[in-house]
Each structure stands twice: as structure tokens, then as C-alpha cells.
Amino acid sequence: FRKMLVSFIFLLFLQCVTADFVDHLSAEDRTDFEKLDAETDLTENQxxxxIGDWAKEKGLQKQWTTERRSREFERRGLIA
Structure with a gap:
């Protein structure tokens, strides 16, 4: 049960991070990102x-890192 709960919290965290990040993308970048995000055979860290590699290629690494870091702190606060 605990593993399932942690997976659920991670997926919720990932949705929050990606939603805020995607809001700032152009239509073309958003389409590319959605294709990347749709890959289901990857682990959470992969x-x-x-996504981080893609953001770096697009020159969006700073925005992605900021969103990911801020949400990570929020997630830790929820878990602790």
C-alpha cells in the first residue's frame, strides 16, 4: 500500500510540475513535450x-529546474 501511495504522490507531483512548466511553452514546444510526456515505459526518474534533457535542448532548463525544485519542496512538505 505504501509503494502505491508514494507512486500516486509522485504522479501528482509530476503533473503539477509539468502543468506549470507547459503553461509557458509555445504551441510547437507544447506538442513536442506532450509526445515526450506520453512515453509510458519509462521509470519516473527516466x-x-x-524532460530535463529536452528542456536543456530548447533553452528552457532554468524554467524546468525552477519548477521542479519548487514542487519538490512542496512535495517533501506534504510527505513529512
Missing amino acids: LLDN
Whole structure:
């Protein structure tokens, strides 16, 4: 049960991070991002790494890092 709860919290965290990040993307970048985000055979960390790599290629690494870091602090506050 605990593993399922942690997975659920992580998915919720990921949705919050990506939603805020995607709000600032152009239509073309948003389409590319949605394709990347749709990959379901990846682990959670692989998905985050791939999104980070994509953001770096697009020159959006700073925005992605900021969103991810701020949400990580929020998530830790919820879990603790």
C-alpha cells in the first residue's frame, strides 16, 4: 500500500510540475513535450531526466529546474 501511495504522490507531483512548466511553452514546444510526456515505459526518474534533457535542448532548463525544485519542496512538505 505504501509503494502505491508514494507512486500516486509522485504522479501528482509530476503533473503539477509539468502543468506549470507547459503553461509557458509555445504551441510547437507544447506538442513536442506532450509526445515526450506520453512515453509510458519509462521509470519516473527516466521521465524526469528526459524532460530535463529536452528542456536543456530548447533553452528552457532554468524554467524546468525552477519548477521542479519548487514542487519538490512542496512535495517533501506534504510527505513529512
